[in-house]
Amino acid sequence: MCGDSNAASSGFSFTLRGKLGSEAHRKLQDQRNKTGGYRQEVHLNVPLVLADNGSEEWSVRVRGRLDGLIEEIDRTVVEEIKTVALSPSNFQSFSPLEYPRHKQQIEIYLHLLAIARPDANCVGNLIYVNLPDNRRRSFEIPYISEEIESQIAELIEDLVLRLNRREDEKEQKRQTAVDLKFPFPKLRPGQERIISELEDTLQTANDILIEAPTGLGKTVAVLYAALKYALSNDRRLLFLTSKTTQQDLVFNTTNLIRSDAPFPRTLWMRARHKMCLQEEQLCHPNECEHLVDFQRRVRRSKILEELLLKSAIHPDDLEAIGKEHTLCPHEMSLLLCQDMDLLIGDYNYAFDPSCRPSVLFGEGDPSEMIFITDEAHNLPERARGYYSAVLHWSKIEAAHEKLRGEGISRFDEVLAAIKSQFAYYLNEAPQQHDPYPIQFSDQHWLDIMREFEEAVVPYWYRIMSSDGSGEEDPVFNLQRDLEAFHRSLGYEGDNFVGLIRRRPEVVLENLCLDASPFLGENFAEAHASVCMSATLEPFDVSKQLLGLNEKAVALPLENPFPQENRHIAIDTTVTTLYRTREENIIPIAQRIEKFHQMVNRRTLAFFPSFELMNRVAEHISKADLLKQEAEMSDRQRSDLLKRFKQSDRGLLLCVMGGVFAEGVDLPGDQVEAAVVVGVGLPQVCTENELLRAYFDRLGCNGFGIAYLYPGMRRVIQSVGRIIRSEDDRGMILLLDSRYEREEYMKLIPRHWYNSSSSELFKENWEDSVNEFLLSYKD
Incomplete structure (x- = not known):
């Protein structure tokens, strides 16, 4: 298929475009079949012996399938059929030179046929069918053996050199794995366990779920262990996360681990629309100069070879090269994928059926990959949307x-x-x-x-x-x-x-309602999978929702930071239950104000919804109160965060599960206190009730999966904004009577208390906060 500039720009379906092209292709072949001496779909399988400039010989076998072959009295005609969608004037004026790969394809077929049948007088016939009016144009392609042989030799030489380079690099990678050092002076206890467990699970091609508190350093520990295994065993890593900030962290952390070594070779994949150099994204050679004759220009320029000399390729690098050489940055990234040891990108590269590019997985085989899925608790909901x-x-x-x-x-x-x-x-x-x-x-x-x-x-x-x-x-x-x-x-x-x-x-x-069957198929294709998050318990539920095998390893890790550095209190005298919410709005506002006045430091207040947040905000008298809005651009979020950081005693109201609760990294010197209002349950609605009923029918805890577990994960993620290193100190106040219920108490993280979660319930939380403040050393 080709020539769909208008189809691309108008948004016409490429799925239907493909069907129309196939139908036109078949109809023309059916007509040709009525001609004597015509054969369609002729397979070629030809051995070649080629020599490079160093006189090294390569024995290769080239396979292909001709659209049609016509035996005439004095010649043999190779036909190749292509369909286009052009206006009559454009169809009449276009040349096959605009599609050099079509001409090259039929030339290679001519050469293969000439080798298989030396006595044949071969000529090519490149036929274009214009779909809108069914008009046809034919172009005779002569067979020039020396020129075509040179092209084939160039293509095969590129392929052989790539294969030879990969073989040579295997031993280098094994040695790199031996020499790889952890990039920090010492390992935290939790990091030691991660590395040890990953060594075992990757060796046995098993899957593992890792729940580690925010700030433990699970990303660097997982990367270190996974890279050592992958480089030693000819495997590749695909690190999946929806957050640009986390993708940036993974890229930089890998650079620390690599140090001066040439491996792992790393590519950060950025979405096509974010890398597009055009004012309007129209991905077709007729509309985008960066795609014109793309393959040939990339190959002749040796740009990919130059890029493969780099150990780390950033999207900005590709965009700069794209601008300089008028080449599509995203297409370059796809060509580089198979030579990478580590690919970093969004979930959709592995899990979205509409855009999962097979080029990531070598020859269509993901089994050489190890999937690392960050913030894995978000994946089931994201996948349901797919x-x-x-x-x-x-x-x-x-x-x-x-x-x-x-x-x-x-x-x-x-x-x-x-x-x-x-x-x-x-x-x-x-x-x-x-x-x-x-x-x-x-x-x-x-x-x-x-x-x-x-x-x-x-x-x-x-x-x-x-x-x-x-x-x-x-x-x-x-x-x-x-x-x-x-x-x-x-x-x-x-x-x-x-x-x-x-x-x-x-x-x-x-x-x-449940994407686990699809996720399970994706995970099963990989060599092994690592799913990590600060909130994966209950593990049996996470395994079920992610479609993982029951044998998958579950690794819960304790918080390594000193308990005396944090103070967590739960006030059960208020609630956000809907039936009594109105009467609790003012008491909630009063507690937030009181807590903020006492700690006298930057404070975040997290709410289960914008509606409740706005109602409570009406009763907070602080003049410079900051609020997250339901619809905010990246710039607006950045400006709000900047204003919050500039205020030593700022109070920022935001929602659980949003960008300020999970998507922004705030070091401990920037925020030292938080109030979590409610238990974070998703809104009761038809969709969630259907989710609840579905899992109840399966014999599972429908309420837990639809409401309880997502809610408590939001709470835990919000609390995790405060203590992110061994030097951080912070105070957290949770407000809701439901925390006293057994089903909620079971989900309170073990590292929040010494011996029992009952320690967190304070009859007078003000006194306990004052006691902690007395020990606070500025």
Whole structure:
């Protein structure tokens, strides 16, 4: 496929584009079959012996498959079929030189055929089919043996050199592993255990869950142990984390571990849209100069070879090279992947089925990889989103508006059918229940999808034929949503449920309640997996939600920092229970103010929701009170954090589970006190009730999985903002009567108290804070 500049810029589905190309390809082959002497899908398997400049000979075997082969009286014609989607004028004027890989492909086939059949007079026929109008253009490609042989030799030489380099590097990596030193003068007790356990689990190709308190140094310990094993055993690491700050930490920590050694070779993967050098992301050679003749220009420039001399490749390095040489930084990063010992990137590189690039895993084989998943407690919810899908009424209306006056009756029919489905579900759902569970008919939506595809193709062709612009098209937006919706419906199992939602807008949703079967398949493909977080207990639940085998090792670690450096108190005289929340708002505000006045230091106050936070804020009299807002840009968050750091006695209100609770690293000299309001339970809603019911049906603790465990993880993550090193000192006050309940007490971390969690419950927390302050040395 090629030539989809307008398809790319308008957002036309590449899935459907591929189907159309395959159909056009097949139709042309069927027509050619009626011609005498024509054979389609002809396989070639040819041995070659090539010599490099140093007279070293290589024996290689090259395989390929010809689209068509025609035996004529005086010559043999090799056909290669390509489909494009261009306006008539662009199709008439374009040249195959715009697609050098197509010409090179058929030239290689000609050479292989000439070797297999020396007496044949071979010539190439490169055929382009324009999808919008089904017009064809053919280009005769002559066979010039010396030129083609030189190209093949160059390609194979690059491949052989890469393979030889990898073999040579194996021994160097083994020696590097032997010489690798921990980058700090001494190991903390917890770090020693991590390294010891990882040595065993990686050797036996097992999985491991590591729960370690914030600040213990689990990242450097895991990296050190995993790198030693990987370099010794020809394995590679994929470090997965959704936080840019954590990706940066991993990159810098690896540099410390490596020291002056050439290995591990490390690449930090950044998302395509964040690396794009264009004002508008249009990923096609016709639209982006950084992709024109990309493969050949990269190979000839030897840029990759130069980059592979570096031990650590930062995204900024690739962007700078991309600007200098007019090359796509993200495509360069994909070409580098297979030569890396450590790849750093987002969860989606391993777990999102819509964008998981196989290039990360060598020849499509993840078994050489070791997955390291950071903040693994967040992965199950993130993965549920990968497999869920939503249809918006507003997008249907936008598509309908776009099509008014187009005169495509089939579109009117299919959009009416979609709207009819919405109307049916709205009629079935009681007004007072929003959202409401419904049952989708897979076959019905498959029919709708097919009808939409049949309608959208002539519309797309019309745009192509009239030099369609690159503006975003609501028709194609709806098409992609329908594809995702249909794909989601295709996953079988009772771990999916349909929903109709009225507010804030009408949508249909196929909600994934449990992504563990999919995650389990991903983890099982890897050599071994390391899942780490400060909040993974109960381990049996984490194993279940992550899809890990019951035999996976569970490693809980104690906090290594002196207990006398922190003071944690729980006040059970207030609560955030919804039925009594209103009467508790003022008492909560009073306790926050009192605590902040007593500690007289920078203080964070964490809330379970923005609604409660804003209600409490109305009753806090501090003039320079700082608050997190529900919608904040990166700049706004940075400015708010800067203002907080500039105030010696600032008070910042924020929400549990948000960026200030988990996504920002605040050293102990920047924040020394925190109030945690409530037990962090997610909001009671239809989705969470469905989650609860689903796991109850499985015989699990549905309330725990839907509410209790996520809530207490938010609490523990929030408390972890305070004590992050052996020198940090801090005070934490938790407010809610529910902490006295047994199910909550069981989840209080062991390192919060000496012998019993009951020590934390203070009849007069003010006195205990004063006692701690007396021992506080500035």
